[in-house]
Amino acid sequence: MPINVLMTVPTGPGVGLTSVSVGLVRALEQQGLKASFFKPIAQPQPGDKGPDKSTAMVAQGSTLRPAEPIPLHEAERYLYNDNIDELMEEIVGRFQASVEPGSTVIVEGLAQIAGHPYATRLNKAIARTLDAGLVLVTAPNKMKVNELEHHVEIAAGSYGGIKADDVIGCILNKTTPGSLGMKSYGDLFAQKSIFKRNFSLLGQIPSAEELTYPRVKDVAEFLGASIVNAGEMDTRRVQSYTLCARGVENMLEALRPGVLVFTPGDRTDIIMATAIAALNDIKIAALVVTGGYQPSEALMSLCGKAMAKGLPVLSVGSNSWETVINMQSFNQEIPTDDKERVLMVKEHIARCIDHDWVNSFALNQDERKLSPPAFRFRLIELAKSLDKHILLPEGEEVRVIQAASICAERGIARCTLLGDKTEILRIAQNNGIELNDAVNILDPNKVRERYIAPMVELRKSRSLTDIVAREQLADDVVLGTMMLQVGDVDGLVSGAAHPTANTIRPALQLIKTTPDSSLVSSVFFMCLPDQVLVYGDCVINPDPTAEQLAEIAIQSADSAAAFGITPKVAMISYSTGGRGAGNDVDKVRKATSIAQKLRPDLLIDGPLQYDAAIMESVAKRKAPNSKVAGKATVFVFPDLNTGNTTYKAVQRSADVVSIGPMLQGIKKPVNDLSRNASVDDIVHTIAVTAIQADSNDRKR
Incomplete structure (x- = not known):
């Protein structure tokens, strides 16, 4: 079987070569294509332990188990002895033993980092040896349009130039809106540019700040902190940090979701203010007490309810200023065990790769197998094209609020949250969730009365009365089901905070089967x-x-x-x-x-x-x-x-x-969630419901 081989090579240092490489693998998987990944030579960063980072990231959320690369010291020994041909033979042997026949292989080249002057030389040799098409990876880094093109063209020159048959195109990473004086780097296509014909712009990946947020546990390891209260340190993420040494009244604005609070360990007033904020459901990342102080048992007991809500508390020996300065050298690289962040990065990059280009590799593959990444990608893309209105009766549940926000941001569906608007906005603010105008919030108490008469009419064969209907509509799921039945929304998703029966029973009672069905x-x-x-x-x-x-x-x-x-x-x-x-x-x-x-x-x-x-x-x-x-x-x-x-x-x-x-x-789509559903589970179920709504509409 033929194998497509694509090799990613950098145009300079710090372009995010590994992230783009693993994102390309995910893009292939999303399209249901058979993919393989191969990294010829390891390039560990200082402090790296365990397996190679690239191969570990590829394996996260995938069935692929790439072979470990040749250790860097071994490759350098071949170069030192001028045995590059033998090194290439070793690479070919590993390549043939590790890639799947009939797959498209992403080969990650060597990054340009200090102390590795041979990176480009080896990349050229590897590409030639594996007969790989070259994909240049670059980051604009505030360059102007002509500067960027010149930079890419010079880098391509090392591999034969942009007109060479095996130089396919370029992926722009870490782009920012409005840079280069353009709304999008896609505007390069409209210009007389190098991105044309055989050399194409294959993807533009915007910077996403949320992809850089480390876990509290990562920061604790970096600082060598002792754990006073672990709380949710394995899952909470640090979005910013602040040094609080002023009076409490002057630092209250700093206590916001995702902030890492540094304060001298003897400032009990700030410690208590942080605990009060946690009690008010503000998800502060963590509290770090400095100077080697340990909060007293009496103080910890007084703040016990805040600790029980998951607030991590750490202690370090350095003073506050030294600790904050030390944070400037924190490594933003993704730890291989941070599964959530790895998958977020892979999905983000895969979404930004040219899908038509990715699909072109299907010509050399057998019938596609619908893998989980391909299934989820298809769900999201299809739902985005339908513009359906989905009701979420559990509107005051934080996971549901976050899922609605994601759906609005990505255009998956128009979501309505049932619940008290003030409470929903409070929960969103305390958890750092942005709700834009595409998320509708509806107070159920203001609309219940209008559904009493339709419900009585619908259940008249069961002798339903106004009084009983009003009592049943006090349940937001029943109310939501009636809203669906009369056509005010296209679908309903519930169950994050209720048993399955609470979601399904009203649907069976109030929504009839399709004409071609005798059962649900x-x-x-x-x-x-x-x-x-x-x-x-x-x-x-x-x-x-x-x-x-x-x-x-x-x-x-x-x-x-x-x-x-x-x-x-x-x-x-x-x-x-x-x-x-x-x-x-x-x-x-x-x-x-x-x-x-x-x-x-x-x-x-x-x-x-x-x-x-x-x-x-x-x-x-x-x-x-x-x-x-x-x-x-x-x-x-x-x-x-x-x-x-x-x-x-x-x-x-x-x-x-x-x-x-x-x-x-059933005539109208109602879908249930498990009570331990993740935010991603809810997003995908909303997408399923939107697709089902469209399918039901077409059957009528």
């Missing part, structure tokens, strides 16, 4: 390491009949197709093929037959045992003639007991992210 069922999107699978039904139907099971299979297959997953439906049972007997396996066999007759366009097979459905080696023995066995993407379980148990076992045992349950067969 559900699916989970199970984000396995290398593939996204669809599980149904794991939430709604306890013991479906064969006819109902056939309908669930068809609904689940259509849901998979709507989200870009090629449906290959396995009807799961404890027996494979025709060997088993018993009521349960007979039901699955009958359901398979019904579904195949109703939808001959779908690949549906059963009964299949789970291992025969997912493992090709087992499928070859148990179902050698099946077009689904070993390749299934949609798993339909015979009953709720089996489905719910399996999904939870896979989710917990394999640490799999699951999105859902997504209801299907």
Whole structure:
């Protein structure tokens, strides 16, 4: 199989070569392309420990496990002995042993750093040896347009110039809005510039301040601080820092979300003011007491409730001024164990790479496999094109507020938060969340009355009265469901602070099924390491009949197709093929037959045992003639007991992210969250709901 090889090389020092390289890998994964990563030679920074940073970052959130690069001291030994050809042979051997056939390989060149004058020489040799196309990575660094072009052109000259066949183009990293006198570096295309034809601008990556925020634990390690109260030091991030040695009344404005507060350890007034701010839900990053002082036990006891809210407290021996000066030399590089920040950087960079260029590599690859990054990327991009209005009844939950902010910023959906506006804005401010005009806040108390009459009319067959309707509408989820039913919003997402039943029950009572459905069922999107699978039904139907099971299979297959997953439906049972007997396996066999007759366009097979459905080696023995066995993407379980148990076992045992349950067969989209859902989970569920709303609209 052919291999595309792209090598990233820097135009100068400090361009962010590693970040761009791992971001390119993520861009390939997002498009469902087979990717590999190879770093020929390690370049550890002072203080680096453990595995190579680039390979560790690539492995985060990916199934790729790149080979470790050649240690720098070994490469330097080859150069010292003038054995560069032998070094290239070693590199080729590692390359061929570590990259996957049929993949597009991102090779990270050597960065231009002090003490490594041979970087460009080696990069040229490696590119020639691996027959790699060259992608230059640069950072404008306040250069003017002509200066930037001149800089890039000179750098390209080291590799044959911008007209050379193997010099593909350039990625601009660390750009800032308004620099070079342009709104966007894309304006370079409109000019008579070097970025044309064979040499292209392949991406422009804006600086994002939030990507530079370290964890409190990283700062504590850097300062050699002792831990007075750990709190949430592993998750809280430092956005800024301040030295507080003035009177309390003069430093209150400094106590804002994400600030690292330095104060002399004997300033009990500032310590208590910081604790009071924490009690008021202002998420201060941490309090650092200086001068070697330890707060007394009595003071710590008095501030105990603030500590319980997660406020980290650190102690250092240096005085406040020395400590703040020391922070100037803090290394902003991303630690390899900071999974959240690594993934944020990868996603940010991948979004900014030219998608048409990335997709051009699909020509040399087989049918794409929808990996979790590709699935999530497709969700977001499709949702952005739909402009749907999604209601979030749990509007005073901080994760929901943050998800709404992200959706507004990225244009994923228009979100309405139900709740008290003053409280929502207070929570947002205390957690450093910006809510722009695209996030609507609606006080439920001001709109409940208008939904009483529609609800009574909808439930008149159940003899619902005004009084009972008013009582039920006091539940914001019920109110939100009625808003969805009458068409005031396009979809509803809830469950971050409520059990699943609280979200699903009102939907089943108030929203009817689609014309082509006789029942409501559900699916989970199970984000396995290398593939996204669809599980149904794991939430709604306890013991479906064969006819109902056939309908669930068809609904689940259509849901998979709507989200870009090629449906290959396995009807799961404890027996494979025709060997088993018993009521349960007979039901699955009958359901398979019904579904195949109703939808001959779908690949549906059963009964299949789970291992025969997912493992090709087992499928070859148990179902050698099946077009689904070993390749299934949609798993339909015979009953709720089996489905719910399996999904939870896979989710917990394999640490799999699951999105859902997504209801299907219902006229309007209502989707549930797990109560431990992350902000990203909520964002992706909002995107799913927006896509589902569009799909339902088109079916009407």
